[in-house]
Amino acid sequence: MPGFSLVHLEFLGWAAMWTLGLSAIAFVGGGLVGFAVALMRISPIRWVRYAAIAYIQVVQGTPLLILLFLIYFGIAIVGFQEVPALIAAGIGLTIYSSGFLAEIWRGCLQSVPKTQWEAAECLALTPWQRMTRVILPQAMRIATPPTVGFLVQIVKNTSLASVVGFVELAQAGKLINNSIFEPFTVFMVVAAIYFAICFPLSTWSRRLERKLNVSRR
Amino acid sequence: MTYQFDFSALWAFWPEFLQGAWLTLQLSAVSTVLGFVLGTLCAIGRSDGPPWVKFLVASYVEVIRNTPLLVQVFIVYFGIATLGIKVSANAAAVIALVVNVGAYTCEIVRAGLESVHKSQLEAADCLGLSKPQIYWHVIIRPAIERVYPALTSQYVLLMLASSITSQISAEELTAVANRIQSDTFRSFETYIVVGIIYLALSFVVRIALWLFGLVVFVRKRKLGTAL
Numbered sequence: 001m002p003g004f005s006l007v008h009l010e011f012l013g014w015a016a017m018w019t020l021g022l023s024a025i026a027f028v029g030g031g032l033v034g035f036a037v038a039l040m041r042i043s044p045i046r047w048v049r050y051a052a053i054a055y056i057q058v059v060q061g062t063p064l065l066i067l068l069f070l071i072y073f074g075i076a077i078v079g080f081q082e083v084p085a086l087i088a089a090g091i092g093l094t095i096y097s098s099g100f101l102a103e104i105w106r107g108c109l110q111s112v113p114k115t116q117w118e119a120a121e122c123l124a125l126t127p128w129q130r131m132t133r134v135i136l137p138q139a140m141r142i143a144t145p146p147t148v149g150f151l152v153q154i155v156k157n158t159s160l161a162s163v164v165g166f167v168e169l170a171q172a173g174k175l176i177n178n179s180i181f182e183p184f185t186v187f188m189v190v191a192a193i194y195f196a197i198c199f200p201l202s203t204w205s206r207r208l209e210r211k212l213n214v215s216r217r
Numbered sequence: 218m219t220y221q222f223d224f225s226a227l228w229a230f231w232p233e234f235l236q237g238a239w240l241t242l243q244l245s246a247v248s249t250v251l252g253f254v255l256g257t258l259c260a261i262g263r264s265d266g267p268p269w270v271k272f273l274v275a276s277y278v279e280v281i282r283n284t285p286l287l288v289q290v291f292i293v294y295f296g297i298a299t300l301g302i303k304v305s306a307n308a309a310a311v312i313a314l315v316v317n318v319g320a321y322t323c324e325i326v327r328a329g330l331e332s333v334h335k336s337q338l339e340a341a342d343c344l345g346l347s348k349p350q351i352y353w354h355v356i357i358r359p360a361i362e363r364v365y366p367a368l369t370s371q372y373v374l375l376m377l378a379s380s381i382t383s384q385i386s387a388e389e390l391t392a393v394a395n396r397i398q399s400d401t402f403r404s405f406e407t408y409i410v411v412g413i414i415y416l417a418l419s420f421v422v423r424i425a426l427w428l429f430g431l432v433v434f435v436r437k438r439k440l441g442t443a444l
Contacts, residue, residue: 061419062412063380065391070412073404077220152283159285160381170287183295191284191292198283 004185008176015172016193022158022168025090027151030097037102042109052102059099064160068092072164089161097154104150108143109135145212148205152198159194169193226401227410237393238414244307244389245376245422248314252375253368255315256322257357263323264330274323281320286381289313294385310382310389318375325367329360362434369426373419380415390414 040052059067071092075083112135120130162171173190177183227234263274281289293316294309304312333356341355361368383392390411398407431438 058416061377061416063377063391063415065380065383066394066408066412066415069394069408070405073398073408077405156283156285159287162287163384170285170291173288173291177291177295182299183291184299187288187292187295191280191288194284194288195280199279202279202283 003180004176004182004189008180008186009189011176012169012172012189012193015167015169016197018166019155019158019168019194020197022086022089022093022161022166023151023155025086026093026097026154026158029090029094030101030154033094033098034101035105037098038105038109041102041106056099056103059095060103064092064096064157065163067096068160068164071095085161085164085166088164089158089166092164093154093158093161096157097150100150100153101147104146105139105143108139108146111142112138141212145205145209148201148208152201152205155198155201156194220405222406223403224406224410226403227397227406230397230401233393233397234390234410234414237388237390238418240307240387241376241379241389241391241418242422244310244314244379244382244387245372247311248318248375248379249372251311251315252318252322255319257326257361259319259323260326260330261357263327278320278323281317282324286313286317286378287384289317290382290385306382306385306387309385310379310387314375314379314382317378318371321371322368325364325371326360328367329364330356332363333360362437365430365434369423369430372426373422376418376422377415390418 037052037055040048041056043049043052068089072088075088075091116134116138117130120134125133158168159170161168162174167175169190173186177186180186259274259277262270263278266274290310290313293313294304294306297304297309297312337355337359338351341351346354379389380391382389383395386392394407394411398404401407
């Protein structure tokens with residue numbers, strides 16, 4: 001039986017690209033939906049706020065695995081047959097990351113001092129101007145470190161996309177292991193690749209956090 | 218959309234759902250307790266140990282936090298098997314979850330340890346408290362009290378993450394769901410039911426940890442303030 005070879009490493013590298021691609025889809029999609037939900041979460045209208053809270057609670061209170069299964073079987077029910085695994089996994093991870101990003105960003109929006117909101121209103125800025133000119137520039141500074149930190153979570157959680165038949169890094173590792181049965185080597189290499197992707201991100205997040213805290217020290 | 222929802226087929230399986238949920242809770246409880254002990258020891262080692270311990274703990278935390286739980290589970294389950302030791306899927310699941318949550322706990326508790334003010338230690342020293350007394354009363358307990366909310370969220374996430382161990386056929390809730398849906402062909406309904414059970418479980422875990430906090434942190438309960 002042939003052992004772990006360069007061919008396998010090449011396959012893993014190729015799968016790592018899919019992991020990155022899926023992470024990008026999840027981050028962009030989750031960012032868009034999550035931002036909308038974050039805005040809803042701080043809306044002055046009560047039912048909008050409650051809807052956002054419910055959404056966040058449900059997404060954060062169920063495992064991503066179950067969410068992916070629901071999407072996978074749900075798409076078939078809605079009437080689409082033969083949906084590419086990338087789409088199913090992309091939708092699932094988008095929903096998942098939107099639930100968490102919404103809560104992170106809500107905190108950041110609300111951490112902008114109340115006086116800033118009031119001052120903007122006193123200056124007769126429209127709500128849109130207030131958001132884009134006053135609140136967001138300040139909130140984004142606070143939001144960057146935890147958002148980069150959450151990117152690590154997204155990359156790691158793409159490993160669950162294997163359950164809907166998407167071949168990314170973890171699934172590729174499983175496939176290789178099924179053919180050569182050297183689980184220790186294969187999954188160590190897989191883990192090393194994940195580490196190589198995630199570690200720079202977490203280091204970056206930490207550095208941003210330190211930079212942000214300079215003024216408070 | 219012409220799909221007819223049919224939950225009736227699932228009624229017959231309620232004992233299995235219940236059993237799966239129970240195993241999920243057991244897995245999470247054991248992993249939480251062991252992970253808390255491991256994480257706290259690591260946090261102490263990282264903030265107060267000799268340099269090599271600090272380095273070791275830091276590497277452990279970074280490696281675990283930057284790789285997916287799924288891969289960790291595979292390494293534990295298949296890795297131990299190739300070493301020639303036979304462990305059940307449930308035991309492998311617990312080992313992987315403990316190692317995983319230990320690293321997160323370490324980071325959280327370390328933040329708590331660092332938040333203890335230096336003057337507190339000096340005051341304790343002046344009052345003639347012994348080193349273990351200082352450690353227990355002045356450092357560890359207030360530190361954990363302070364980070365307890367963060368720990369709570371981490372352990373709820375752990376409970377949800379335990380669903381991943383279904384991939385090595387630990388017989389917890391998600392694995393039960395996978396089996397039932399392949400028996401009944403009511404996949405969507407099965408996962409809706411299981412999703413609701415998980416929601417309920419995360420609610421239960423949150424409440425339980427909150428109550429536990431009330432019992433353990435007497436000072437906080439009596440004064441009603443954070444430290």
